[in-house]
Amino acid sequence: DSKHRSRNGWQLFSPELAQRQQDRLQIETQLRRAVDNEEFRLVYQPQVDLRHGRVVAAEALIRWQNHQLGELRPDLFISHAETTGDIVRIGSWVLREACRQVAEWRDQGLGIVRVAVNVSYRQFVGEDLAEKVRVLLHEFDLPGSALELEFTERVLIEDAPATLRTFNELKALGVVLTIDDFGEGYSALNYLRRLPIHGLKLSQLFTEGVPSNRSDVAVCQAVSAIARSLGLGLVAEGVESEAQRQFLLQLGVPVGQGFLFAPGLSPDEFARRLELPLERASA
Numbered sequence: 001d002s003k004h005r006s007r008n009g010w011q012l013f014s015p016e017l018a019q020r021q022q023d024r025l026q027i028e029t030q031l032r033r034a035v036d037n038e039e040f041r042l043v044y045q046p047q048v049d050l051r052h053g054r055v056v057a058a059e060a061l062i063r064w065q066n067h068q069l070g071e072l073r074p075d076l077f078i079s080h081a082e083t084t085g086d087i088v089r090i091g092s093w094v095l096r097e098a099c100r101q102v103a104e105w106r107d108q109g110l111g112i113v114r115v116a117v118n119v120s121y122r123q124f125v126g127e128d129l130a131e132k133v134r135v136l137l138h139e140f141d142l143p144g145s146a147l148e149l150e151f152t153e154r155v156l157i158e159d160a161p162a163t164l165r166t167f168n169e170l171k172a173l174g175v176v177l178t179i180d181d182f183g184e185g186y187s188a189l190n191y192l193r194r195l196p197i198h199g200l201k202l203s204q205l206f207t208e209g210v211p212s213n214r215s216d217v218a219v220c221q222a223v224s225a226i227a228r229s230l231g232l233g234l235v236a237e238g239v240e241s242e243a244q245r246q247f248l249l250q251l252g253v254p255v256g257q258g259f260l261f262a263p264g265l266s267p268d269e270f271a272r273r274l275e276l277p278l279e280r281a282s283a
């Protein structure tokens, strides 16, 4: 609102700004207690084979139900939690809950291969992430391959001294390591050679425009070519239409995730989705 800006761009006062600061404070105050109050839950979005719709993995996505603020999506609170450092505790809870859940599914004999968990760059700084994961795998009697960790390029940019060591330790545990939202960040291609990465997730920013938008098509082709030539797995995010699925399939992208197949599901819904016959599952 230009009325509230002085000529040099400083914002003097605006009711919106005050409201935003108020919201931020409220979110941060509530966040601090949210783990103890058990206000988080995980939903699971299927990752499916683009050819026949078979579920190959699940991505765990956090949801926050707060008595004052209602249900909040992660885009509204994860960055606050990163700023305050609360993400470390939240992230530990997410890892543990995802391991508990995948162990339960495996005990029930469901065909789920693994669960992917989003990891913040803050979970690297001064935290022994690999040791935490090792303890959890042991506790729930899971092979490392039951767990996938998704990192954004931010982790690579921050480049904490321990990053390479942590990646190598996680790889040695058998954990699958993936770069999330690939292409949105800095496309630091040199890291792809240096770090023991298994796969990339093509950002939905680019999936969104295919097959009609020519530059999105070009980016998808380029990312697909990078993944293939480096021998990396590739998952397309944000697949919403049959036309997108067809396009990605033709490009040789093996796996997709998106509302065309399913949104994030409760554990029960997810288990039921696993049991659906494939013709119906991919419809």
Ligand code: C2E
Binding pocket: 045, 060, 061, 062, 073, 074, 075, 078, 091, 094, 118, 119, 120, 150, 180, 181, 204, 237, 238, 239, 240, 257, 258, 259, 260, 263, 264
């Ligand atoms: P992400 O890891 O890239 O997750 C994909 C996001 O896209 C999810 O949003 C998902 O619900 C949404 N999505 C899936 N399919 C479609 C689609 O077809 N169309 C569209 N338009 N969107 C789709 P969500 O659950 O709101 O999560 C947002 C972001 O928050 C995630 O992006 C991830 O970066 C972060 N996040 C979620 N859970 C966690 C967590 O446990 N820890 C951390 N550190 N970050 C998390």
Ligand code: MG
Binding pocket: 059, 118, 150, 180
């Ligand atoms: Mg993710």
Ligand code: MG
Binding pocket: 180, 181, 201, 203, 237
């Ligand atoms: Mg993503």
Ligand code: MG
Binding pocket: 181
């Ligand atoms: Mg994202």
